[in-house]
Amino acid sequence: MKVGFIITTTIGAMTGVGIWFTVALVSPSSIGSLIRVFYWAWFTEWLVFVTEVVLISIYYLTWENANKSLRSKLKHIRFGAFLSVASWITMVVIVSILSFMMDPGNWNTHKSLFNGFTNPIYLPQLFFRTPVAMLMGGVFGMMLTTIFTKKDAAIRAQVVRLGGKWILGWTPFALAGAVYYWNAMPEAMKANMSTAIGTMDFAAYYDLLKYFIIGATALSVVLAIWALWKPQRVNFALVVIPCILIFGFLGIFERVREFVRKPYVIGGYMYSNLLREEDYPLYKKDGILKYATYTSVQEITPANKIEAGKNVFMLTCSRCHTSNGINSIVDVFEKMYGKERPLDVESMVAYIPNMHQGRTFMPPFPGNRKELEALVAYIKQLQVNGESLQGAQTEGVVVNPLQNMEQAAKQYGDTLFLLKK
Numbered sequence: 300m301k302v303g304f305i306i307t308t309t310i311g312a313m314t315g316v317g318i319w320f321t322v323a324l325v326s327p328s329s330i331g332s333l334i335r336v337f338y339w340a341w342f343t344e345w346l347v348f349v350t351e352v353v354l355i356s357i358y359y360l361t362w363e364n365a366n367k368s369l370r371s372k373l374k375h376i377r378f379g380a381f382l383s384v385a386s387w388i389t390m391v392v393i394v395s396i397l398s399f400m401m402d403p404g405n406w407n408t409h410k411s412l413f414n415g416f417t418n419p420i421y422l423p424q425l426f427f428r429t430p431v432a433m434l435m436g437g438v439f440g441m442m443l444t445t446i447f448t449k450k451d452a453a454i455r456a457q458v459v460r461l462g463g464k465w466i467l468g469w470t471p472f473a474l475a476g477a478v479y480y481w482n483a484m485p486e487a488m489k490a491n492m493s494t495a496i497g498t499m500d501f502a503a504y505y506d507l508l509k510y511f512i513i514g515a516t517a518l519s520v521v522l523a524i525w526a527l528w529k530p531q532r533v534n535f536a537l538v539v540i541p542c543i544l545i546f547g548f549l550g551i552f553e554r555v556r557e558f559v560r561k562p563y564v565i566g567g568y569m570y571s572n573l574l575r576e577e578d579y580p581l582y583k584k585d586g587i588l589k590y591a592t593y594t595s596v597q598e599i600t601p602a603n604k605i606e607a608g609k610n611v612f613m614l615t616c617s618r619c620h621t622s623n624g625i626n627s628i629v630d631v632f633e634k635m636y637g638k639e640r641p642l643d644v645e646s647m648v649a650y651i652p653n654m655h656q657g658r659t660f661m662p663p664f665p666g667n668r669k670e671l672e673a674l675v676a677y678i679k680q681l682q683v684n685g686e687s688l689q690g691a692q693t694e695g696v697v698v699n700p701l702q703n704m705e706q707a708a709k710q711y712g713d714t715l716f717l718l719k720k
């Protein structure tokens with residue numbers, strides 16, 4: 300239980316809090332939107348989380364005394380049960396946010412917390428994740444049993460057999476949940492599945508990967524049957540592989556969920572480049588630089604074209620592409636047009652405005668014609684100089700002068716300044 304409760308809860312608390320630092324850097328606008336919609340859900344979750352912390356503290360501090368009598372032992376175990384229920388309630392709240400990002404349902408027309416919470420993927424995802432969590436608990440518990448009990452101890456066989464029953468009992472629910480979830484997923488998301496699981500390079504192996512996942516999941520069922528049949532023969536070596544696989548799949552499922560909802564970060568509302576869908580017509584007309592909070596260029600001139608292109612890249616591609624690292628913008632174009640030749644301006648200018656049609660996981664290009672040309676000029680230059688972009692921590696940030704009232708007043712005169720006011 301020390302591993303099962305204390306360590307997992309501690310890791311959960313650290314990563315759960317840590318993720319706020321990451322998402323606030325990577326995706327500040329979407330987090331801002333989510334907080335506005337789910338304010339009370341997160342507030343409730345905060346209360347549940349504090350309850351969990353209190354319960355885990357009680358559980359930990361009463362541990363030794365619990366061994367004094369049967370009564371106190373039972374009480375101790377009951378606190379453990381409360382803790383498990385509180386953890387599940389966390390899931391009940393947080394899953395609504397994750398599924399909302401995939402498909403907000405009618406929230407896009409009636410923007411209320413209730414509509415956001417009861418989105419079409421909420422229940423399917425909850426019905427899938429609950430039994431899967433139970434399965435993981437079973438396999439993990441079985442592994443801990445093989446570590447912490449003696450090989451011939453009667454209790455070991457008893458616990459292993461119970462674990463087997465537990466896994467077999469939850470498996471049908473996990474399967475039913477998977478089918479329910481799959482059917483609730485919009486077609487556009489299923490179309491992203493092959494890239495989501497293995498990236499474009501491995502998309503051809505998608506079927507293989509799919510069967511590998513199904514096969515490896517089936518392994519825990521085989522393990523469960525073996526545990527019922529020959530509990531004494533279940534040892535660490537036998538459990539560790541299904542255990543690693545099932546945790547590995549948890550990682551894959553997370554990645555897939557985050558990927559399939561692309562090009563959106565919040566379905567039908569905000570694209571993964573953090574621009575709202577409803578603002579697109581404005582961007583297409585006036586360009587994105589004018590309305591961006593962080594940019595060093597607002598008006599493109601021949602002299603600042605490359606710098607402007609860099610800003611366009613930062614605003615429209617850099618959530619997913621780097622300048623010369625993973626999924627580098629030069630690489631993806633070289634893969635299409637060949638490494639040997641310099642990138643061709645015309646092909647790129649023709650490609651980018653249509654990229655969201657062929658590769659549906661990418662948002663449409665939001666900018667105007669001039670910005671498109673600046674972006675292409677920048678990428679072309681990147682191919683030659685391989686420059687890497689420094690992060691805000693070294694470069695600092697440049698706030699768009701137009702977002703600053705006094706500067707804007709200087710540039711456009713007092714009329715605009717007053718209008719904006």
Ligand code: HEC
Pocket residue numbers: 494497498499500561562571572615616617618619620626628631632634635651654658660661662664
């Ligand atoms: C939401 C994330 C996202 C954004 C934003 C994005 N891309 Fe992509 N792009 C991807 C992913 C993912 C791939 C495929 C990577 C893989 O699996 O190899 C890709 C692939 C590409 C490819 C190769 C396509 C092919 O068929 O081989 C090009 C070209 C490309 N992106 C250009 C751009 C440009 C230019 C921008 C900015 C205007 C941009 N992308 C913005 C995610 C994004």
